[in-house]
Amino acid sequence: MKILKTFCILLIFFLFFQNYSSANSSQQVDKISKNLRCLICQGQSVYDSQSDFALSMKTLIKKKIDEGKNDDEIYDFLISKYGEWIVYEPKFRKNTIFLWLLPILVFFVGGLIIFKKTKFFKL
């Protein structure tokens, strides 16, 4: 009886853990595929699209996660195959510096103009 009880507890634990880990990996697939552009669809992400390309891509991402690859490794792999265009959020690189820094620059320059024009500082 005791053995049966232990077996049941272990089984429940195992099933729970398996579900938990598969839910985790599926969440990671969703997260990655939301940042990927479906290259054969108009204006859809891989996550949204039901095209063959997107479905294969999701299966591949799941396979890579199961192999123990992290997000960056998967993005790098896909960028090496399809180019930087495939990601919605490009990485911070030499040729994307302007893209990332321009909004911050505009924010500070705008702030400076407001700072200079406001009467508050003239007091």
Place this chain on the structure above:
Amino acid sequence: MSKNIKLTSIVLIVLFSFFVLLKGLDKSNTYSPELSTTKINFNFKAKDLFSDDEFFLDDLIKNDEMSLINIWASWCLPCRDEHVYLLNLKSQYKLNIVGINYKDSEINAKKFLKELGNPYTNIITDPKGINSIELGAFGVPETFLIDNNSKLIIKKFIGPLDDSTFNQLTKLIK
């Protein structure tokens, strides 16, 4: 004076934006896959269509100077149209053509080849479409001309082969 400068700069900005947008209209907004890498991953194993053996793609393209990798499926209508070009390439130029059977049923794929002929030296299957993504493909049909020594893509043809792409291919092979 300061009013004039302001007016001139506004006009200049508007004109600049206008010409940038006008130039943008000419540019095609479709993604050009030509920009992506010419490197390819040959190091994956896949099942042969006619047997239960598994092959590394790498082993299938070693013998010749150039190889053609063609992604196809029996359910893909444009694949039927391009099949005659593949048969030509095989018979006239003795090219090593490796087929990747994309998301297809084994029976239908074999029926397709029986009906139209088999130009392929080897065919590996890709039931989930993962291998094609490993190659950097977009779908079916798609053809890669590969330099076997450098393991680089010489030319990538997205969509079915036609007269014009067939001529391009034969020029590259010669």
